[in-house]
Amino acid sequence: MKKYLCLSNRLKAIANLVSGNVAADVGCDHAYLSIFLAMHKCDYVYATDVREKPLERAKENIKKYGVEDKIKLILTDGLSNVPPSVDTVIASGMGGKLIERIVFEQDWLKNKDKHLILQPQTFLMELRQKLYLNGYEIESEYPVIEFDKSYCIISARYSGCVRNISLKDAVIGRINDSNSKYASEFLMRRYKKYKKALDGLRISGLDKQKIDKYEKICNILSEWK
Numbered sequence: 001m002k003k004y005l006c007l008s009n010r011l012k013a014i015a016n017l018v019s020g021n022v023a024a025d026v027g028c029d030h031a032y033l034s035i036f037l038a039m040h041k042c043d044y045v046y047a048t049d050v051r052e053k054p055l056e057r058a059k060e061n062i063k064k065y066g067v068e069d070k071i072k073l074i075l076t077d078g079l080s081n082v083p084p085s086v087d088t089v090i091a092s093g094m095g096g097k098l099i100e101r102i103v104f105e106q107d108w109l110k111n112k113d114k115h116l117i118l119q120p121q122t123f124l125m126e127l128r129q130k131l132y133l134n135g136y137e138i139e140s141e142y143p144v145i146e147f148d149k150s151y152c153i154i155s156a157r158y159s160g161c162v163r164n165i166s167l168k169d170a171v172i173g174r175i176n177d178s179n180s181k182y183a184s185e186f187l188m189r190r191y192k193k194y195k196k197a198l199d200g201l202r203i204s205g206l207d208k209q210k211i212d213k214y215e216k217i218c219n220i221l222s223e224w225k
């Protein structure tokens with residue numbers, strides 16, 4: 001049986017945020033995060049995936065690390081069939097729109113005792129906006145940079161306060177409060193991403209509304225260019 005599991009910086013940062021005892025790892029894939037949590041942090045983990053292949057791999061990995069009694073694998077869409085008794089929900093490495101759907105379709109997450117740890121691969125700005133519009137509050141954010149990739153990990157929970165946040169808050173989020181060594185680099189990379197997209201939009205000249213929006217976003221991020 002294997003005793004040591006070395007996670008990527010991204011998964012390590014996610015695991016560091018977990019303080020509850022019973023977690024759901026949605027879209028677990030290889031289940032490395034679930035295994036790490038079962039070995040070091042949680043009493044029990046529900047690991048879900050919508051595809052059979054990743055769950056087969058996850059099952060083998062779970063056996064390798066001897067944590068079969070602490071992880072339940074569920075073949076399901078999002079959090080369907082996960083008991084509402086879980087105190088921590090992790091959805092990482094998936095698109096922002098998918099994460100939105102997975103979170104907002106579960107009313108039992110509208111509870112301040114449920115901790116959400118979300119790491120969207122796309123639509124970060126939109127996910128921030130939607131969280132507030134649905135009564136969730138972002139408590140903190142952690143940027144992680146690994147090789148050529150940058151990630152933002154959001155820690156959030158339901159507050160019941162529905163808010164429309166400003167474009168600036170949607171673009172920057174709470175990255176600057178993180179005190180992370182990656183904060184400036186993360187925002188600089190966001191600037192570069194939007195600037196590149198803006199340059200492309202300007203060449204085509206078709207979507208004036210989008211050009212206007214991206215100009216505003218680049219303006220907000222220009223402090224880090």
Ligand SMILES: C[S@@+](CC[C@H](N)C(=O)[O-])C[C@H]1O[C@@H](n2cnc3c(N)ncnc32)[C@H](O)[C@@H]1O
Nearest residue numbers: 027028029048049050051054076077078092093
């Ligand atoms: C790129 S992997 C991310 C794995 C892991 N969460 C991580 O952060 O490294 C995305 C996983 O999400 C799964 N997935 C996609 N849509 C899903 C859904 N609706 N419900 C559950 N899992 C889903 C995919 O099958 C895939 O295994």
